[in-house]
Amino acid sequence: MKIASKNPLNIIIVGCGNVGTTLVAELSKEGNNVTVIDRDEEAVSTITGTYDVMGFHGNGASYGLLKEAGIDDTDLFIAVTESDEMNLLCCTVAGRIKECSTIARVRDPEYSRELNYLQERLGLTMIINPEFETASEMLKILSMPAALEVNTFFKGFAEIVKIKVEPKSLLDGITILDFSKKTKGAVLFAAIERDDTVSIARGDFRFREGDIVSFVAPRRGTKERLKLLGLPDDTIHDCLIVGGSESAFYLAKSLSASGIKVTIIEKDEKRCNELSSLLPDCIIINADGSDENILREEGLLSTDAFVPQTGMDEENIILTLHAKRFSEAKVVTKINRAFFSDVVKSLDLGSVIFPRIITSEAIVAYARARRASKDSNIESLYHLYGGRVEAIEFLIRNESRITNVPLKDLRLDNGVLIALIERDGDYIFPGGNDCLLVNDSVMIVTTNFGYGDILDILDEE
Amino acid sequence: MNRKMISYILGMVCRAEGLLLLLPCLASLYFREHEGYHYLLTAGIALFISLILARKKPDNTMIFLREGCIATALSWIVMSLIGCLPFVMTGEITNFVDALFETISGFTTTGGSILSDVEALSKTSLLWRSFTHWIGGMGVLVFVLAVVPLSGGSNINLMRAESPGPSVGKLVPKLSDTAKILYFIYFLMTIAEMIFLAIGHMPAFDNICISFGTAGTGGFAILNTGLATYTPYQQWVVTIFMILFGVNFNFYHFLLIRRFKKAFMMSEVRTYFIVIILSGLVIAINTYNTAEGVSATIRNSFFTVGSIITTTGYSTVDFNLWPSLSKVILVFLMFSGACAGSTGGGIKISRLRILTKSVFREVNKYYHPRSVKKIKEDGEVLDEETVRSVGVYMCTFAVIFAISLFIVSFEGRSFETNFTAVAACINNIGPGLSDVGPTGNFGSFSIPSKIVLMIDMLAGRLELYPLILLLNPSVYIDRAGEVRAHFRKRRRLHKQDR
Numbered sequence: 001m002k003i004a005s006k007n008p009l010n011i012i013i014v015g016c017g018n019v020g021t022t023l024v025a026e027l028s029k030e031g032n033n034v035t036v037i038d039r040d041e042e043a044v045s046t047i048t049g050t051y052d053v054m055g056f057h058g059n060g061a062s063y064g065l066l067k068e069a070g071i072d073d074t075d076l077f078i079a080v081t082e083s084d085e086m087n088l089l090c091c092t093v094a095g096r097i098k099e100c101s102t103i104a105r106v107r108d109p110e111y112s113r114e115l116n117y118l119q120e121r122l123g124l125t126m127i128i129n130p131e132f133e134t135a136s137e138m139l140k141i142l143s144m145p146a147a148l149e150v151n152t153f154f155k156g157f158a159e160i161v162k163i164k165v166e167p168k169s170l171l172d173g174i175t176i177l178d179f180s181k182k183t184k185g186a187v188l189f190a191a192i193e194r195d196d197t198v199s200i201a202r203g204d205f206r207f208r209e210g211d212i213v214s215f216v217a218p219r220r221g222t223k224e225r226l227k228l229l230g231l232p233d234d235t236i237h238d239c240l241i242v243g244g245s246e247s248a249f250y251l252a253k254s255l256s257a258s259g260i261k262v263t264i265i266e267k268d269e270k271r272c273n274e275l276s277s278l279l280p281d282c283i284i285i286n287a288d289g290s291d292e293n294i295l296r297e298e299g300l301l302s303t304d305a306f307v308p309q310t311g312m313d314e315e316n317i318i319l320t321l322h323a324k325r326f327s328e329a330k331v332v333t334k335i336n337r338a339f340f341s342d343v344v345k346s347l348d349l350g351s352v353i354f355p356r357i358i359t360s361e362a363i364v365a366y367a368r369a370r371r372a373s374k375d376s377n378i379e380s381l382y383h384l385y386g387g388r389v390e391a392i393e394f395l396i397r398n399e400s401r402i403t404n405v406p407l408k409d410l411r412l413d414n415g416v417l418i419a420l421i422e423r424d425g426d427y428i429f430p431g432g433n434d435c436l437l438v439n440d441s442v443m444i445v446t447t448n449f450g451y452g453d454i455l456d457i458l459d460e461e
Numbered sequence: 462m463n464r465k466m467i468s469y470i471l472g473m474v475c476r477a478e479g480l481l482l483l484l485p486c487l488a489s490l491y492f493r494e495h496e497g498y499h500y501l502l503t504a505g506i507a508l509f510i511s512l513i514l515a516r517k518k519p520d521n522t523m524i525f526l527r528e529g530c531i532a533t534a535l536s537w538i539v540m541s542l543i544g545c546l547p548f549v550m551t552g553e554i555t556n557f558v559d560a561l562f563e564t565i566s567g568f569t570t571t572g573g574s575i576l577s578d579v580e581a582l583s584k585t586s587l588l589w590r591s592f593t594h595w596i597g598g599m600g601v602l603v604f605v606l607a608v609v610p611l612s613g614g615s616n617i618n619l620m621r622a623e624s625p626g627p628s629v630g631k632l633v634p635k636l637s638d639t640a641k642i643l644y645f646i647y648f649l650m651t652i653a654e655m656i657f658l659a660i661g662h663m664p665a666f667d668n669i670c671i672s673f674g675t676a677g678t679g680g681f682a683i684l685n686t687g688l689a690t691y692t693p694y695q696q697w698v699v700t701i702f703m704i705l706f707g708v709n710f711n712f713y714h715f716l717l718i719r720r721f722k723k724a725f726m727m728s729e730v731r732t733y734f735i736v737i738i739l740s741g742l743v744i745a746i747n748t749y750n751t752a753e754g755v756s757a758t759i760r761n762s763f764f765t766v767g768s769i770i771t772t773t774g775y776s777t778v779d780f781n782l783w784p785s786l787s788k789v790i791l792v793f794l795m796f797s798g799a800c801a802g803s804t805g806g807g808i809k810i811s812r813l814r815i816l817t818k819s820v821f822r823e824v825n826k827y828y829h830p831r832s833v834k835k836i837k838e839d840g841e842v843l844d845e846e847t848v849r850s851v852g853v854y855m856c857t858f859a860v861i862f863a864i865s866l867f868i869v870s871f872e873g874r875s876f877e878t879n880f881t882a883v884a885a886c887i888n889n890i891g892p893g894l895s896d897v898g899p900t901g902n903f904g905s906f907s908i909p910s911k912i913v914l915m916i917d918m919l920a921g922r923l924e925l926y927p928l929i930l931l932l933n934p935s936v937y938i939d940r941a942g943e944v945r946a947h948f949r950k951r952r953r954l955h956k957q958d959r
Contacts, residue, residue, distance in 0.1 A: 010634075033634040041844065049526075049617065054634040 007371050008032045010074045014060030014090050015081035016043040018336055019105065019130060022356040023078060024051050026364050030450055035069050038081075061090045063097065071097050076367060080105045080359075092122050101125040101370070103363060107132075107246055109278075128362055134355040135250030138332050141351050142239065142255070142305050144222065145330035146231040148212065148351050151382040153393045153443050154422045158218050160190060160384065160391055160445070163231060167209040170230035177203040183228050186221075188429050190214045190419055190445040191389050198388045200417045200447055214384060216419045216443065218427040236260060236304035236330060242289030242319055243310035244271045247334065247355070249278065251307065256281040263298055265289040290315055292322070305330045313337050320349050345386065357383060365392075372452035379441065391419075391445045394454040396438055402454055408432030411459045415447040418457075462936070465519035467532045470619070472515025473605045474536040478543055479507030484592055485547075489585040496585040499550040507543050529618025530927035531936060533602055537919055540601060541565045544593060553582055558908050565915045566903075567593030568601075569922035570806065572680025572774040572891030575904040575911075580685055584666060587683045591670035597922070598677025598706075598804035599647045600624065607640035622927045624802065632714045646713045647804070651676040654702040661694040671775075675702045678805045680774025680891040687776040687899060693760055696777055700764045704737060707771030707799030709811075728839055729800050729811045733770075736810070740794060741766045744787045770794040772806040774891025781898030788894060795884050795893075806889030806921055808858065815843065815851045857925050861917070862887060868913045872906060882906075887917040 009032045013020055016038040024047055028034045034053040037060040038044050044055035058065045060079065071077070077094040079087035084106045091102035103126040111118065115127050140150040140159075149162040165171045171179065176189055180203075189201035193212040199205075207213065217225050223233045239255055241248050244266030252262045252275075262282040266272050272286040287294045289310065300306060306329040308319035313335045320333045332351045335344065344352070365381035372378065379393040396403060402410065407418060407430055421428040422441040428434060436442060436454075444457060451457060482504035489497025524532070545564035548554040554563060559575045566573050567590055579587070596604070600623040606616060616636055631639045651672055658668045670683045682688060688696060708730055715724035724730075745762035749755070761778045768775045769791050780791060798807010818836045825832060835842045865883045872879065874896055881893025882903070892899045903914065920928045930936065 028634075033638070035634050048631075052616070052634070052636050054631045 009076050009367055009370060010070065011035070011076045011078065011367070012037065012066070012069055012071065012074050012094070014038070014077075014079045014087075015105075016040070016047050017080065017082065018338070018356045019080045019359045021047060022338065022360045023080065023363060024053055026360050027367060028053050030364070030367070032367065037065065037069055061086065061093050063093065066094060066097060071100075074098055074100045075370065076101045076103070078103045078363060084108050084111060088118065088122060088124075091124055095123050101366075103128060103366070105130065105359070109246060109249060126362070126366065128359055130355045130359045131246035132250050133358045133362075134247040134334060134353055135254065137353050137358060138247075138251050138307060138334075139254050141332050141353075142236055142307075142330065144226070144233075145236060145305070146226050146233065149214075149384070151384070151391060152219070153380055153391070153420070154427075154441055156219065158216065158420055158422070158427060158443065159222055160214050160216050160382070160419075160443075161222060161226075162212060162214040162384065163226075163229065165207050165209055165211040165213060169209075170228075171207040171211075171213070172209050173207065175204055175206045176201055179207075185429065186228060187225050188216045188419060190216050190391070190417060191385065191447070193385050193388075198385045198447060200389075200415050200445060212385070214445075216429075216445075218420075238263070238299075238303050239305040239307060240295075240298060240300060240303045240329070241265070242295075242306075242308045243316075244268070244275050244284075245309050245311065248307070248309040249275060251309075252279050252282050263303075265294065265298060290319065295319075295322075300329070301327050303327065303329045305332070307332050307334075309334050311336075313339070317344065317347065317349065321347065324348075324350065341386065357387070368450075368452040378452065384445075389445060389447055390449060390451070391443065392451055393441055393443045396436060396440050396442065396454055399438060400455060402458060403436050403438060406433050406435055412457055413446075413448055413459045416457045417445045419443045419445050462531075463519070463521060463524050463528050466522055466524050467528055467535065468514045469519055470532040470602075470605070471536055471539055472511040472513070473609050474511075474540055474601055475507045475514060475543065476511035477601055477605055477608075478540055478596075479504045479511060481592070481596055482507060482544075482547075482589075485585045485589040488588045489583075492584045494583050494585050496547070496551045496553075496583045499547045500585060500589065502550065503543060503546045506546065510539075510543070524616065524618055526618045526621065527930065529616075530622040530930045533619060533622035534919070534923060534927040534931050536602060537568065537923060541568055541919075544568065544589075547589065548586065551583065551586065553586055558911055559904070562903065562911050562915055563590070564593060565918050566891070567591075567679065567681060568597035569889050569918040570594050570597050570677040570679040570772070570804065571886060571889045571918045571921075572674065573885055573897070573914075573918075574681065574891075574902050575906075577902055577904055578685060579681075579683060587670060588666075590681045591673040591679070591683070594677035594679025594681060595651070595673040596677070598679065599643060603640045603643060606637055607644050622923065632711065642714060642717075643710055646710055646717070647676065650702070650705065650713075654698065657698045657702075658695060661692060661698060663691065663695050667691075671699060672702075674775065675699055675773065676706055676804065678703065678706050678771045678773040678799065678803075678889075680768070680772075682775060688764075689777045691777075693756070696760060696764055699775065700760075700767045703767040703771045703773045703775070706773075707767075707803050707805040708733065709800035709802040711802055712800075726839060729814060732814060733800050733810050736794075736797065737763075737766055737770060740770070740790050744783070744790055747787045748783050765791065766794065769890060770797060770805075770807075771799045771803075772888055772890045774885070776892060776899035779899050781894055781900070792881065792884065792894070795881070795888050795890055798888055808855070808888070811838070812851050812854065814838065815848060816855060819848055819852065854925065857929070858887075861920060861925065865913050865917050869906075869910045872910055882914065883917060886914040887921040889918060889921050 011027055011032050011034045013023055014037045016036055024034055024036060028051050036044060036047055036053055036055045038057060041057040044057045048055040056065060056069050071094055077100050079090035081087055087104040091104045095102045102124050104124055106127050107129055112129055119127050141147060144150055147161045147163055151160045191198055191200055191214050226233045238261040241252060241264045244264055248264060252264055256262050264275060264282055265285045265287055267288050269286050272284050276284045285298055300323060306323045308316040310316055316333050320331050323329055323331050332353060333349050334353050336355060361381055361383055365378050369378040377395040377397060379395050382391045384391055418430050420443040421430050482500055485500045486497050541561060541564045545560040548560035548563060549557055554560040562575050602619050602623045632642050633639055654672045654675055655668055667683060674681050712724050712727055712730050741763040745759050748762060749758050764777050765780050796808055797813055798809050799805025801809045801811040822834050836848055862883060866879055869879045869883055877894050878896040882897045885891055885893035897903060
C-alpha cells in the first residue's frame with residue numbers, strides 16, 4: 001500500500017447506499033480521512049461500526065451540518081444519495097462553502113443529455129451516471145460474446161479481455177511461452193485466476209481448463225486474437241432484456257442504434273409506456289419476466305444474448321442460471337448489492353457486472369490521482385478479478401528515474417506487469433529493450449494495491 | 462468469536478505494558494535502587510507473553526462489539542496481573558492479593574491503597590504506582606490504538622468498551638488519529654501541570670508522581686499525610702488540574718480546532734462547573750471555623766470537592782471529621798463523578814442530565830399521556846436507544862452496588878464504612894468515609910471483600926458491561942461449538958480427498 005503513506009485526502013460522502021458503502025470501503029482502505037452523512041441514522045451507525053470513518057446523520061445539503069462535518073478542510077466531496085436533485089444541491093452547496101472537488105451521481109436520462117451543461121454551470125468536477133456506465137460495460141461484453149469481461153484503456157483504443165479456458169481448447173495444457181512461440185508473441189497475457197488465487201502471467205505458467213485468463217490487445221486486434229485463441233468471434237443479432245431499469249434503457253438504446261433487435265420485458269405498465277415512447281425501435285413486452293413461459297414465448301431459447309436487469313439481484317441470478325441451462329445465449333448479469341460474494345462467484349454466472357464497483361473505480365482513480373505527485377497522471381483504473389488485480393493507465397508527464405531506462409534494467413515490484421505502451425498512436429507490447437518516454441501512456445497490471453504514481457511500481461527496498 | 466484477534470490485542474497490550482515498565486527501570490537507575498531489576502524482569506515477562514500472544518497478525522481482523530468488550534476486560538485483568546508482579550517480587554507488598562488490589566486500584570485510577578505506610582516504599586515503586594494512574598487514566602487500549610496500526614473500522618468497538626460515557630464518538634474520521642489527539646491533549650496537560658508545580662518549587666519526584674496521579678484522576682499520594690504538607694499554591698494548582706482533567710476531552714479538542722462557541726456551549730461541562738462551585742461554597746460555609754481562616758477553608762473545601770467529583774481522591778484534610786451535611790454532599794459527588802470522555806470515573810454528569818430529563822418527561826406524561834417529547838442534549842435529539850441504555854446502566858449499577866455492599870457487610874464494620882468503601886471503589890475514587898476515610902486504608906479488609914472491591918473497581922472503570930460479559934458462559938462454552946465445526950470441516954475435506 002504505497003499511497004496510504006502520503007497525503008491522505010479529507011473526503012465527505014453523502015449517502016450510504018450501495019455505491020456510498022463501496023466508496024467508503026475503497027477510499028478508507030486507501031488511508032483517506034472519510035466522513036459520511038446520511039439522513040438515516042441506522043445506516044450511518046452501521047457504516048461507522050464497520051469502517052474506520054466518522055458519521056453524521058442529517059441533511060447533506062445543510063450548511064450547518066456540512067460545517068460540522070468539517071467541509072472547511074475537505075478536498076473531495078461526493079454526493080451519491082438516491083435523488084439526483086439532492087446530489088446536485090449537495091455538491092453546489094459544498095462547492096460554494098469550500099473550493100473542493102465535487103462529484104455527483106446523476107442517473108435520470110433526462111439530465112443525461114445535459115450533463116456537460118450541468119457540470120460546467122454548477123462547477124462540478126465530475127458527474128457519474130452508474131446506469132449509463134453499466135450499460136456501456138454490458139455493451140462491450142455483448143459485442144464480444146466470447147469474453148467474460150472487457151475493460152477499455154487509452155480512450156477505448158486498447159482492451160483487457162478476460163476469457164475462460166475451456167476443456168480441450170487451444171490453450172488447455174500449454175505454457176505461456178510455448179503459446180507465444182506458436183503465435184509469434186501476438187497475445188500478451190496479463191493475469192490468471194486459478195483456484196481462487198490470482199497471479200500475474202509468467203512465461204512458465206501452464207494453462208489448465210477452468211483458468212480465467214486475461215489478455216491485452218489494441219482494439220482493432222482483439223477479434224483476430226480471439227481467433228488465435230480458438231474462440232468464436234461472432235457478434236450478436238438480437239438481445240432479450242428482462243426489467244426496464246435505467247441501465248436497460250441505455251443498453252437498449254445503444255444496441256438498437258447498431259441495428260440489433262432488442263426485446264424488453266417489463267412488469268410495470270407505466271414504465272412500459274415510457275420505454276415504448278423512448279425506444280420506438282425496440283419491442284416492449286408488458287409481462288412478468290420471471291415467468292418461464294413468457295421467456296420461452298419471447299424467444300429465450302433462440303436469442304443470441306440475454307440480460308436480466310431487474311431490481312432484485314436474487315431474481316437476476318436465478319434468471320441467469322435458468323438461461324445458462326436452457327439456451328446458448330450470451331448472458332450478462334447485473335448485481336447491485338455486495339452480498340454473499342463467495343457464493344455468487346461459485347455459481348458460474350459467466351459475465352457479471354457490478355454497477356457499484358464501476359462507479360467506485362472512477363472515483364478511486366480520481367482520488368489517487370489527486371494524491372500522487374505531478375510526475376504522472378492516472379488516466380483510468382479498473383479492478384479486475386473481484387478487486388484482486390488492478391489495471392491502471394498512467395500518462396507520463398515528466399522525466400524521472402523510470403524514463404529513458406530499458407525496461408530490463410528497471411527493478412519492478414513483484415506482481416507488476418507493464419502491459420502496453422501507447423506512443424504517438426502506436427501500441428507497443430513492451431520488451432526488455434524498450435524504454436518509457438515522456439508523454440507515453442502506460443498500462444500496468446498488478447496484484448499490488450494503491451499505486452498512484454508510475455514511480456510507485458519500482459521496487460525501492 | 463474471533464479468539465485469535467482477542468489474543469492478538471492482548472499481546473499488543475502486554476507489549477505496551479512491557480515498554481511502559483521501562484520507565485520505573487530508568488528511575489531506579491537514577492535513584493540507584495535494586496528494585497529496578499525486578500521491574501526489568503517484569504518487563505521481560507510482559508514482552509515474552511506478548512511474543513506468544515501476538516506472534517502473527519490474524520487474517521481475520523474483524524471484531525464485533527462483544528469481542529471488543531471481552532478483549533478490553535481481559536486486557537485490564539492481564540495488565541493488572543503483570544503490573545502487580547514487581548510489588549510481590551521486591552517484597553514491598555508480601556501478599557499477592559494485596560499487590561493485585563494496589564495495582565488494580567492504580568490502573569483503574571481509584572487510588573485506594575492497602576498500605577498504611579506508603580513512605581516505606583522504594584522510589585521506583587512509588588513512581589510505578591503513580592504511573593499506573595497515568596496509563597489507566599486515558600486507557601491502555603486507546604494507547605495501543607494510537608501507536609499500533611490495527612486497520613479496519615471495527616476497532617471502534619475497542620474504544621467504545623474502554624472510554625467512559627453514554628455514547629462514544631470519534632473526534633476525526635480515523636480512529637488512530639482520534640486516539641493520537643486524545644493522548645496529545647492528555648500529554649500536554651500533564652506537562653502543563655508539571656510546569657506549574659515546578660514554578661511552585663515542588664520537588665521533582667513529588668511533582669512527577671502527583672502530576673501522574675492528577676492526570677489519570679487516580680489519587681495515590683507519596684506521603685502518608687496525603688497532600689496536606691504542600692504549599693497553598695501547590696494545592697491550588699493540583700485543585701485546578703484535577704478539575705480540568707475531569708472535563709470532557711471533546712471540550713479541549715474543540716478549543717484546539719478553534720471552535721470556541723461549540724466548546725463553551727457543551728451543557729455537560731457547564732453543569733460540571735456549576736456543581737463544583739455550588740458544592741464548594743456550601744461546604745466552605747458549612748466547615749468554616751475561625752481557627753483555620755477563610756482562605757484555608759475555601760482552599761480545603763474546593764480541593765476536596767475537586768478531588769471527589771473527579772474521582773481523584775487526593776486529600777489535604779481529613780474530611781471524615783467534617784459536619785454530616787458536607788459529608789453527604791461528598792457522597793453525592795462520589796456518585797455523580799466527572800464528565801463523560803474525561804479521565805474521571807463515577808456515573809458521569811451527562812448520564813445524570815439525561816436521567817433527570819427523562820424523569821421530567823415521565824412526569825409530563827402524567828399530565829399529557831399522549832405527549833411525544835424527545836430528549837435533547839446540546840441542541841441535538843438523543844435517540845431513544847441512548848436514553849434507554851442510560852436507564853439500564855443505572856439499574857445495573859445499583860444491582861452491582863447492592864451485591865457488593867451485601868458481601869462486604871460480612872466484615873461487621875459500620876454501615877458508613879461499608880457503603881463508602883464500595884462507593885469509593887466502584888466510582889474509582891479511593892478514600893471513602895469512616896474506616897476508609899483519608900487517613901484510613903483498605904488493608905484490613907478480608908480477602909473475599911478485597912476481591913469484591915477489585916471487581917468493583919474494574920467494573921466501574923470499564924463501565925460495567927465489559928466485565929459482566931466475561932461472566933456470560935457463552936463466552937467460554939461457545940468454544941465447544943467451534944471445535945465441533947472444525948472437525949466437521951476436516952471430515953468433509955477428508956471425504957473429498959478420497
